[in-house]
Amino acid sequence: MDNIILKVCTKVLFTPIILFGLYVQFHGDFGPGGGFQAGVIVAAAFILYAMVFSVEDCKVIMPPKLNFFLLALGAFLYGFVGIVGLILGDPYLSYDVLGSSKEAGQHIGILLVEFGVGLTVCNVMISLFYSFANFNFGKKNND
Amino acid sequence: MTFIIKNLPILIVITPLMFSLIVAVLSNNRLAWILSTFASFLTMIFSILLCFELSNNSNISYYLGNWPPPLGIEYVIDKVSIIPIIIVSVIGFIATLYAHNFFILEIDRNLVSKTYSLWLLTIAGLMGLITTADAFNLFVFLEISSLSAVALVALGSKMDRKALIAGYNYLILGAVGATFYVIGVGLLYGVTGTLNMSDLAQKIPALGLNKSVIVAFTFMMLGIMVKAAVFPLHIWLPNAYAYAPSPVSVLLAATATKVSIYILVRISYTIFGPSYEIYTFESLRYVLLYLAILAMFAGTIMAIFEKDVKKLLAHSSVAQIGYIVLGISLATSPGIASGFIHLINHALIKAGLFMSVVAMGYYTLKRIDVNSITGLGRQVPITFFAFVICALSLAGLPLTVGFISKLYLIKAAFMSEGIWLPFLILVSSALSLIYIWKLIEGLWYNKTNSKSEKIKELPEIYIPLLIISFLNIYFGIDADLIIDNSFIASDALISGIK
Numbered sequence: 001m002d003n004i005i006l007k008v009c010t011k012v013l014f015t016p017i018i019l020f021g022l023y024v025q026f027h028g029d030f031g032p033g034g035g036f037q038a039g040v041i042v043a044a045a046f047i048l049y050a051m052v053f054s055v056e057d058c059k060v061i062m063p064p065k066l067n068f069f070l071l072a073l074g075a076f077l078y079g080f081v082g083i084v085g086l087i088l089g090d091p092y093l094s095y096d097v098l099g100s101s102k103e104a105g106q107h108i109g110i111l112l113v114e115f116g117v118g119l120t121v122c123n124v125m126i127s128l129f130y131s132f133a134n135f136n137f138g139k140k141n142n143d
Numbered sequence: 144m145t146f147i148i149k150n151l152p153i154l155i156v157i158t159p160l161m162f163s164l165i166v167a168v169l170s171n172n173r174l175a176w177i178l179s180t181f182a183s184f185l186t187m188i189f190s191i192l193l194c195f196e197l198s199n200n201s202n203i204s205y206y207l208g209n210w211p212p213p214l215g216i217e218y219v220i221d222k223v224s225i226i227p228i229i230i231v232s233v234i235g236f237i238a239t240l241y242a243h244n245f246f247i248l249e250i251d252r253n254l255v256s257k258t259y260s261l262w263l264l265t266i267a268g269l270m271g272l273i274t275t276a277d278a279f280n281l282f283v284f285l286e287i288s289s290l291s292a293v294a295l296v297a298l299g300s301k302m303d304r305k306a307l308i309a310g311y312n313y314l315i316l317g318a319v320g321a322t323f324y325v326i327g328v329g330l331l332y333g334v335t336g337t338l339n340m341s342d343l344a345q346k347i348p349a350l351g352l353n354k355s356v357i358v359a360f361t362f363m364m365l366g367i368m369v370k371a372a373v374f375p376l377h378i379w380l381p382n383a384y385a386y387a388p389s390p391v392s393v394l395l396a397a398t399a400t401k402v403s404i405y406i407l408v409r410i411s412y413t414i415f416g417p418s419y420e421i422y423t424f425e426s427l428r429y430v431l432l433y434l435a436i437l438a439m440f441a442g443t444i445m446a447i448f449e450k451d452v453k454k455l456l457a458h459s460s461v462a463q464i465g466y467i468v469l470g471i472s473l474a475t476s477p478g479i480a481s482g483f484i485h486l487i488n489h490a491l492i493k494a495g496l497f498m499s500v501v502a503m504g505y506y507t508l509k510r511i512d513v514n515s516i517t518g519l520g521r522q523v524p525i526t527f528f529a530f531v532i533c534a535l536s537l538a539g540l541p542l543t544v545g546f547i548s549k550l551y552l553i554k555a556a557f558m559s560e561g562i563w564l565p566f567l568i569l570v571s572s573a574l575s576l577i578y579i580w581k582l583i584e585g586l587w588y589n590k591t592n593s594k595s596e597k598i599k600e601l602p603e604i605y606i607p608l609l610i611i612s613f614l615n616i617y618f619g620i621d622a623d624l625i626i627d628n629s630f631i632a633s634d635a636l637i638s639g640i641k
Contacts, residue, residue, distance in 0.1 A: 069168050076164040079157060089146060092153040094209040 003052075010052040017045035025118050029107065035114040039121025047129050055133045064130055067123050074119030081112045151193045152205040152218040155228065156271045158186050159235075163263035166256055175256035176243040179263055183232070183239040186266065190232035197225055201635075204276075212276070213339040219276040223632040226483055227273045227405045230490045234397040235266045241498060241607040242390035245505060249302050249388045258298055258388075264291040265394065269402045276340045278328045278414070281406065282321060288402075289317040289370065292395060296387040303510070309382035316369055316379040323366030330359035343414050363410050371403035373431070373468055374438030377461045381445075384457035389501030392453060396460055397494035401486050404467055408479070412636040431472035436564075438465030439571040446578045452500050452511040455578060456493065459537065462571065463489045469568070470552050477555035479633035480626070485548035487625050488536075491618070492545060495533035495611040502526045502608060506598045513585055520586035522598045525605045527586055529612040534579045536615045539572055543619040551626070 021042035028034030050058035082093040090097045095109025147154065162182035169175045197203060202221035206212065220228070239262070246255050268288025275281050297310030332338055334355045335346040350356055365376075372380040380400070384392050411427060442462025449455040467489065470482030504511045506523055520527035536543035549572060556564040618625055 072164045072167045076161065079161045079164065082157070083161070086150050086153070087146060091206055091209050092150060092157065093207055096209065 006052050010048055014045050014049060017048070018042050021045070021118075021122075025114065026111070028114050029110060035117025035119075036121050038114075039118040039123075040125055042118070042122045043125030043129075046126050050129065050133065055130070059130070062126060064127070067127050067130070070119055071123035071127060074116045074121075074123065077116035077119065078113050081109055081116070085109070147189075148192070148196065150205070151189055151196060152203055152220050152274055153207070155186055155189045155193065155232065156218075156267055156274060158182055158189065158267075159263040159270065160267035163260045163267060166263060167260035169256045172247065172252065172255040173243075175259045176239075176246075179242075179259040180236070180239050182263055183236040183266060186270070187232040187236040190228050193220060194225055194229065197222065213337045213342040216275065216277045216280050217339055218274045219341075220274060222628070222635045223408070224273050224405070226487060226628060226632055227402055228270065230401060230487060231266065231269045231273065231398045234490055234494050235269075235394065237607045237610060238390055238394045238397070238494070238498075241393065241604065244601065244604060245389040245501065248505065250298055251301060254298065258295065261291040261295050261298075262391075262394070264288075265295065265399075269398055272402050273405060277338050278331065278340060278343065279325075279338045282325045282328060285321050285324065285370065288399070289313075289321065292391075292399060293317060295391040296383045296395075299386045299388045299391070302388070303386050305382065306386035309379075309386045313379045313383045316376075320366045320369030320376075323362045323369070325366075327359040327361070327363030327366065330355045330362070334359075340409070340414055344416070347415065360410075360415050363414075364407065367403055367407050367410060370400075371407055371468075372400050372461060372464055373407075374434050374441055374461060374465060377438070377442075377464070380461060381454050381457040384460065384497075385451060385454035389497075389504065392457075392501065393494055393497040396457070396497050397490045400460070400464055401467075401490055404464070404471070404482075404486060407468075408471055408482075408636065412479075416636070427472045427474050431468055435465045435469035435472055436567055438462060438468070439568070440574070443571050443574045443578070447574065447581075449578075450513045452513060452516070452582065453497070453504075455513070455582075456496050456500065459575065459578065460489075460493060462575065463493070463537075466548070466552060466568070469564075470555060473555055473559050475555065475559050476630070476633050476637050477551065477558060479636055480629040481548065481551040481555040483629035483632050484551050484622075484625055487629070488544035488548040488618070491611060491614050492533050492536045495529060495608065495615055496537065498608050498611060499526050499530035499533065502600075502604050503530075505604065506600070513581065516582070516585045518586075518588070520583075523600055524597075525600050526608065529605070529608045530586070531583060532612040532615055534583060536619065538576050538579050541619075542616065544615050544622070544625075545619070547619060547622045547626070 021038045024033040024041055025035065025038035028038070046058055046062055049061070081095070081098075085094045085097055086092045088097040096102045096105045098108045099105035159182050162178060166175045166178050166182075169178070193203070197220060202219055205218040205220075207216040207218065210216070242262070246258055250258055265288050268284050268286075268291060271284035272281060272288060275284060293310050293314045296313055297307055299306030299309075328338065331343060331347075334350060334353060335343055337343055337346060347356060369376045384396055387395065439462050442458050442460070442465060446455045446458035446462065449458055463485070467482050467485045470478050470480075470485060473479070500511055503516070503519055503523060503526055506526070507519065509515065511519075520530075532543065536545040539545040539549040549568070553565045553568055556568060
């Protein structure tokens with residue numbers, strides 16, 4: 001696609017989309033939002049970039065290896081927050097012990113867990129897009 | 144160290160889960176294998192610790208995130224669930240130890256570490272299925288374990304493209320099963336407002352013969368029966384086991400269906416047992432009992448006519464699942480106990496058989512077919528030795544675990560149904576001798592006079608195999624451990640009802 005308007009618009013929109021994604025991410029504590037929605041919004045920025053420019057261009061800003069690493073990291077972060085609570089003497093995934101007070105602990109816990117969710121959802125979306133974009137639909141038969 | 148003891152019920156689930164995420168990003172295949180082995184070893188140690196911990200109390204309850212049930216998710220380990228926990232963790236460890244050579248050979252090099260990740264995820268899912276006491280959490284683990292198992296089956300496509308179709312069938316039928324289960328859970332939640340299993344068991348009696356509850360029971364049972372491959376819902380099983388990468392066949396055959404049968408028991412005895420006693424037991428008797436008998440014969444006959452050895456063993460698994468379900472469907476204390484005894488023993492038998500058959504495939508670098516095995520046993524004597532032990536155990540020869548389970552099954556069947564049921568069990572056992580003998584004969588007697596050289600057997604392959612064969616003999620001679628625990632488990636289930 002070689003449309004200058006689309007390209008410029010995408011370049012302008014790319015950062016605000018991610019910013020909005022982060023807003024939804026961290027707003028999840030107090031109102032509608034959270035990791036799932038934010039992850040999809042952030043992934044939408046990358047997918048838009050890939051569609052307007054090309055999948056190869058997108059792979060420069062989000063290499064598949066990094067993509068996969070972040071995918072695992074998000075889920076790992078979720079589990080690790082649980083394990084920290086476990087080591088500090090409470091059951092798995094209890095956030096009370098993470099902060100100075102019970103409320104602070106809950107806040108930190110849910111923030112980190114949601115961030116892990118967001119990271120994983122975002123990267124799962126991107127890697128799904130990559131795997132479909134790289135799929136040779138019926139091209140093998142022509143060879 | 145006390146925090147480990149305190150958190151054992153969750154540690155057996157999150158150890159493989161967290162390690163699977165670490166292993167996924169590694170690029171070194173050997174390191175991935177070492178870490179996976181370490182993770183499954185830790186899981187096994189935790190399970191054994193849990194076993195000791197359980198000897199002091201009747202059950203261990205664990206609240207996730209400190210939220211008490213019925214609001215929060217509760218994990219419960221009791222005398223019943225410890226049996227599948229030990230099976231999955233021990234077989235999981237031995238299979239992981241065994242897996243490396245096969246994965247290197249059968250899977251693209253850059254996918255091996257991801258395969259280990261899926262492998263650990265399957266183990267984590269199975270562990271979660273056993274430990275959780277929350278009906279919806281169970282669904283989540285059902286999805287984790289079966290989706291990762293589907294991906295593992297499909298990875299066999301480098302060796303044989305049919306693995307893709309097998310994986311696809313498994314995916315679709317597995318999804319249908321899981322959906323049925325979650326529909327049932329949804330209906331139950333609608334009428335009771337709770338998802339905790341013991342809470343459900345308390346609230347269901349008040350509803351009487353509520354239609355939603357009956358439908359929920361049917362949906363849940365059917366969904367899990369697909370997963371457990373109870374005849375005639377077993378269609379996905381033979382191909383999935385036959386075309387999966389070799390270690391995956393070992394792991395799935397020994398653990399996945401067993402865990403599903405355990406859930407079947409949980410649903411019919413723990414959730415619905417106390418209230419719907421008549422209902423549950425009638426349906427167990429008039430549906431599961433006859434399906435189990437059909438499975439015994441259908442599986443055995445399919446196995447007799449099958450050429451491909453891995454598929455043959457998979458068909459025989461269908462028949463063996465029939466025996467287990469038969470024991471459970473008798474709904475008496477000795478019946479359920481015999482089901483559990485065979486659950487444990489069949490895990491040992493099938494793990495050993497699949498391990499020895501795939502080892503032969505590894506040494507000869509081809510699919511093991513009934514026609515191509517002539518004289519192979521002489522070339523790989525150690526593997527053949529293990530194969531014969533496990534095969535005789537499958538047939539139920541004295542001094543092997545197979546004999547113990549047949550003995551108790553026949554005893555239980557005679558006590559509750561009279562002479563006709565033991566007779567049918569004996570007939571199907573005799574039929575199973577046909578395919579077992581066909582394999583042993585083919586492997587040992589070399590009809591073609593071709594020169595057969597000895598193949599050098601690898602210790603990392605035959606040592607796990609010999610461990611499994613040893614267990615097959617050991618628990619055949621000294622079966623007290625298995626029998627006692629199975630009877631404790633069945634008494635716990637039955638006493639929950641009374």
